[in-house]
Amino acid sequence: MLRRQFIRRGGEGLSLAALASAGLLPSLLRAEAPSDAWPTEAFHAEQLDRARQLLFGSASAEPTDAILIEAPDIAENGRMVPVTTTVDLPQPRSLALLSDENPFPLLALAHFTPAVAATVSVRVKLGASAKLIALVEADGGLYRATRAVKVTAGGCGG
Amino acid sequence: MNNEHGKIRARLREGNISVRVIMRHPMETGRRKHPATEAPIPRHFIHQVVCEHNGKPVMTLDWGWGISANPYLAFEILAGAPGDTVSVRWTDDRQKTASLETTIA
Numbered sequence: 001m002l003r004r005q006f007i008r009r010g011g012e013g014l015s016l017a018a019l020a021s022a023g024l025l026p027s028l029l030r031a032e033a034p035s036d037a038w039p040t041e042a043f044h045a046e047q048l049d050r051a052r053q054l055l056f057g058s059a060s061a062e063p064t065d066a067i068l069i070e071a072p073d074i075a076e077n078g079r080m081v082p083v084t085t086t087v088d089l090p091q092p093r094s095l096a097l098l099s100d101e102n103p104f105p106l107l108a109l110a111h112f113t114p115a116v117a118a119t120v121s122v123r124v125k126l127g128a129s130a131k132l133i134a135l136v137e138a139d140g141g142l143y144r145a146t147r148a149v150k151v152t153a154g155g156c157g158g
Numbered sequence: 159m160n161n162e163h164g165k166i167r168a169r170l171r172e173g174n175i176s177v178r179v180i181m182r183h184p185m186e187t188g189r190r191k192h193p194a195t196e197a198p199i200p201r202h203f204i205h206q207v208v209c210e211h212n213g214k215p216v217m218t219l220d221w222g223w224g225i226s227a228n229p230y231l232a233f234e235i236l237a238g239a240p241g242d243t244v245s246v247r248w249t250d251d252r253q254k255t256a257s258l259e260t261t262i263a
Contacts, residue, residue, distance in 0.1 A: 038205045043222040080226045099224065103189075107224040114236075115216040116209070117174065121232035125187070125224050 039109065048098055048105040052135060055096055055109070059142045064089070067134050067145035075126065078151040084121040089138035092118035101130035126151045163256035164228070168244040170262060175211070175238035179231045179246050179258060187223040204229060207248045211235045238262055 045051035052061075070084040085095060092112050098105040107124050118136075129150045136143045164181040181204060188201030207219040216235055235244065240262050247257035 038220050043205075043220075082230075084232070102224055104222060104224065106222055108222065109220040111218045111220075113216050115211060115214070117234040117236055119234055120217075120219075121230065123226040123230045125226055 042109075043104065043106050045106060046104060048100050048133070051098060051106040052096075055106075056135065056137065056142055061135055061142040061144035064143045064145060067136055067143060069132055069134050069145055069147035071132060071147050071149050073148075074150045074152065076152050078126045078128070078153055080123045081126050081149060081151070082121065082123050083132060084119065085134050087118035087134075087136050087138065089118070089136060089143060091140075092136060092138040094137045095120065096135040097122070097124070098133045098135070099124070099126055099130045100133065101128045102126065161258065164258055166244070166246060166258040166260045168260050168262055170238055170240070171234075173237060175235040175242065175244060175262060177209070177231075177233050177235065177244055177246070179229075181207075181229045181231070181246075181248055181256070181258075183227065183229060183248075183250065185223060185225055185227040185229060202251065204248045204250045207231065207246060209233060209235075210243075210245045210247070211238070212242055213245075 039055065042051045042054040045054060066088045068086045070086070071081060075081040083097065085097060087095060094112065095110045095118065096106065097108045099107060102125070108122055110120050112118050126149060132147045132149060134145050162182065164179065166177070166179045168175050168177045183204050184202055185204065186199050186202040188199070190199045191197065192199055201223055203223040203225070204221055207221065208215050209217040217233060221229070231246070242262045243259060244262070245257055245259035247255060249255045
């Protein structure tokens with residue numbers, strides 16, 4: 001089986017971690033291996049703090065200007081709000097993007113390798129005016145930045 | 159490259175590869191109702207995305223249903239050259255997979 005197929009199918013049979021410890025994966029992948037399972041509980045968490053704790057444990061996040069969240073001040077369509085997050089911290093490992101007003105706050109997680117810039121653009125649904133929160137694991141610590149977005153028509157209902 | 163799954167564009171910018179992708183997917187939250195029948199529309203969303211450069215994974219994403227329909231993703235690969243390939247593949251919560259690939263001009 002190709003390595004990339006294996007990653008996608010991480011939930012079936014052997015875990016990626018088991019393979020890594022057996023020395024069957026190249027070092028880059030071993031160091032940066034994505035979690036082999038989608039974090040079900042964190043995406044289903046209805047409280048922001050609960051999602052945060054499931055992802056990062058009890059570590060407190062240090063506010064920083066080194067994470068920039070770009071989003072419109074006012075979004076006319078909450079179904080499609082463009083968000084670009086740029087991380088200017090050494091050794092960025094992962095980024096979690098959350099909204100404090102969505103029924104399920106966790107929107108997206110990115111797992112970086114050194115082969116990419118720690119900058120990701122996506123479009124998200126915001127049910128109401130909200131604060132976007134970026135939590136970033138980098139340089140052995142946890143960092144956070146926020147950005148307020150006013151939504152004039154929500155994007156979570158019918 | 160365009161196909162029925164979406165579009166991918168990748169170009170060199172100051173030695174890096176700037177990648178933009180649109181994935182065709184409804185990204186249903188599970189909270190919407192069919193406008194005519196009022197029947198609930200089940201949740202259906204892309205949950206994992208793998209970005210590859212010359213066949214090697216460079217970034218992976220886990221998504222929830224809070225990502226907009228027909229998801230847009232832009233990112234940057236450090237150090238690229240003409241002839242390099244960039245691909246993005248994804249899996250949804252019904253284990254359907256799709257991918258898009260392009261070669262740097």
